[in-house]
Amino acid sequence: MLDRFQLSEKYQFFKVVRTLPKVAIRNCLREASVGKTGNALDQDIRLERKIGKKSFYASFIVFRVEQPPTFLSKGKERDVKHCYALIIEYGDYLVVTRTGGKNFQECLDDYVEKVNSDILNRAFMEAKSTVKKANTQNTSPSTTAMHKVTYEGNNVEAVMPVHQITGKMLNSFKHETNGELFTVTGNQAKVNISNSKVAVQQYLARILVSIDNFSKKRKLNPFLANFAKSLSFKQYSAKLTPVEILLLTSEMRDYVESKDDSLPKLVYKVGKVERPIKSSFQTFLQSFENSFEINKYGTGTGRQFFINNTLDAGLELEVTANGYKLNSEKFKKLWIKYYNGDSENLQALINRKNWFSVSFKNADINYSKGQLWQDSKLLGSINGFLEMFKPEPAMNAITSEKGIITATSTSFPAGSTFAYVEATMGPTLDHLLLEDLNYEYSDYIGVKNMAHVQLIHCKASDKVFSATAFQEIVGQVLKNLYFFAHPEQMEDRKAYWSGMYSTSNIDRNRTGKKNFLQDLKATMNATNSIKEVHLIVNFISKQDLTDNLKKVVTKQKAPKATLPILWLLNALRNTCLERNVRVFITCKP
Structure with a gap:
């Protein structure tokens, strides 16, 4: 019966890491056919086959299952479906495919591991291949990052900026190679080839050629080298x-x-x-x-x-x-x-x-x-991360976030990040609004009419080079980036913005008293306006950060906060880039 198989070209590849006994194959076929009607129509275990001089083993089972029709809620009527499971063993590799029946992969867990996605990509893709579709996943831990993004086009790599790929993992992608369309799902080691069904001999020949390619030194397509990878924890x-x-x-x-x-x-x-x-x-x-x-x-x-x-x-x-x-x-x-x-x-x-x-x-x-x-790409991006930092000597004098204010206060005391923002950034803007407290978008919102909108976040800490303090402010930034995508929500804040700050006499409109909301909305909707986020921190020195990151690159011992900060910078930059938002971090020199 195996010679009569007509199969869709769907493959799942595994590498054998432990001797696979015959009983394990038998258990797989038994598990696949759980719930079958009657006896198996045909089955064989480790049937030796040859294509040319290449020998391999084929194990399969064909069986029937009966199920209620999907459009009937009850009754004795039954649909009869024919199912199969096929396991091919060639060299140190194993290929699985099935139609219907039960997933039996757990029966193989002690003996095999999924083939690495890079190996799959090298085997099925060439330098001249054209990417048609890419399904990506963000590596950022932020709950507000765009976790999954799909890119599709006639030639994705020709129009997709590399900075949009950085920090993303490739879940699956479709490419055209030598006139055929391949869909590769790397984290599942699956390959689908879009064509009509093929005879079993052609199906098996494809398996042998593909596995032979696993050991050949083929270059990885440059487009794929830009993506991060999800690693198997078990492996x-x-x-x-x-x-x-x-x-x-x-x-x-x-x-x-x-x-x-x-x-x-x-x-x-x-x-x-x-x-x-x-x-x-x-x-x-x-x-x-x-x-x-x-x-x-x-x-x-x-x-x-x-x-x-x-x-x-x-x-x-x-x-x-x-x-x-x-x-x-x-x-x-x-x-x-x-x-x-x-x-x-x-x-x-x-x-x-x-x-x-x-x-x-x-x-x-x-x-x-x-x-x-x-x-x-992480270590190669360090110079790009450092470009976000703006060293300011005035930050050496910062000792608190907002200082101590009273009911009669009309401004924030010197030595606070809030006072620094108002003194240095306020004069450059048409509007500077104090947004802090309540469910704020940021500590401040800055507007330069028809030019740019800024979300300004402040964080002061008495800890030096603190990953936790940095994680907190980065988390706030990532959580509130939606502000730039939903300007219609700002109307609800009008009354709040026109009041005083907390229990003080500090006017929330710090610069520019009139038409804030009107100018903000107009600038947000302007074609060439720039969106920015600014982080104001007193617990990071750019020079110290530079020195510590150099130690990471040269594999020297660096302060314990260095690696967490490095990955936070990666998440911050990548998430802002995909939202087309510029990011600046004001810090100590």
């Missing part, structure tokens, strides 16, 4: 050494605020016994507003690493089959309790939401949002 985790972890405390705060409970309680809970913790949840988070070194193996059944911190000496980073988890006997007993009586376990919540990122000795690899990423 790479044992080869990587975690060196730093950053807890995403700002995302934890945002989550709590979304519960409309700004003051949840922390309780120590063992069984049904609860004991209140003296410190508030916010104070507790402040204890983790830093990046922490990971430099010792932990104890336990799996691979674990100690996280050096002052709050919990037993806090570990545990390596599981599919990712990292925080593990602590203390954290397991900490619960967040809300005013309405609901409660959530802190450790389970952090692990479920993946509220941490991990850096490695391999600086171009990062673990965030539960995925392992490699961005080969």
Whole structure:
């Protein structure tokens, strides 16, 4: 029956990493045909075949299943469907295809791994190939970044700017090579070829030629080299050494605020016994507003690493089959309790939401949002990251974000980031509006009529070179970029913007008292207007950052915050570029 097969050219490629016994093949075919009607119509295991001088093994099963018609809710009527599963073994590789039946891939997990996407791309793509469609995924951990973007055209690489690719992973793409259309889904090791069905002999011949190409030294198409890659955690985790972890405390705060409970309680809970913790949840988070070194193996059944911190000496980073988890006997007993009586376990919540990122000795690899990423362009982009920074000597005198204000204050005190913005940026603008507090877009909104609109974010910290402080302000920037895409929402803010700041006598309209909303909307809609975000920070020196990033490139020991800051800069720049927003960071020299 196998010789009568007419197949669509759909392939999934695996590399055999452990001797595959015959019983495993038998289990695959049995799993594929679970629920079949009657006996198999035909089957064979490791049937030896040849095409020319090349030998390979074919295993298959053909069976029927009966199902209720999709358009009937009940009754005895049944549709009969013929299904098959086919496994081809050639050299060190295995190819799987099926129609109907049950997915049996789990039966192979102990014996195979998916073929690397670069190997697939080299085998099926040439330098002269034309990309027709690219489905990409953003590596940024921001919940407000455009996570998936699709590009489509007659020749995508000819019209797609490289800066729009940077920081994105290629999920799948379609290309034309030698008159055929190929769709490659790298993270699933699948290749589909768009044509009519082919005879089984042609199908098998394609498999043999493709696998032979895996070992040939073929150049990767230059277009594909620009993308970041998602790495298999199972395949790479044992080869990587975690060196730093950053807890995403700002995302934890945002989550709590979304519960409309700004003051949840922390309780120590063992069984049904609860004991209140003296410190508030916010104070507790402040204890983790830093990046922490990971430099010792932990104890336990799996691979674990100690996280050096002052709050919990037993806090570990545990390596599981599919990712990292925080593990602590203390954290397991900490619960967040809300005013309405609901409660959530802190450790389970952090692990479920993946509220941490991990850096490695391999600086171009990062673990965030539960995925392992490699961005080969990361270190080569450092000069571009540094271009965003504007060193200002005046930042050396900044000691606070907004200083101390009273009910009679009409301005912010010297030495604050707010005072700096008003003194240095205000005179260059037609409008400078104080937006801080409430559900703000930024701390300030600046407008130069018909020229540019600026969102200005300020962050002061007494910590030097702080990844946590930088993560917080970058998170605010990324969260509020939607402001530029939805100018219609600004009308709702008119009354708020016309008032005073907090409990002070500070007018929110700091520069330009009239027509702010009118000028803002006109400038936002102007064809040639420029959109900008400005970050004002006192805890980063451009020279220190430059020196530390050079250490990363030359593989010297750099301060622990360097790698998290590097990946935050990558997310910031890439997300702003895809929104066509310019970004500047004012900092210490």
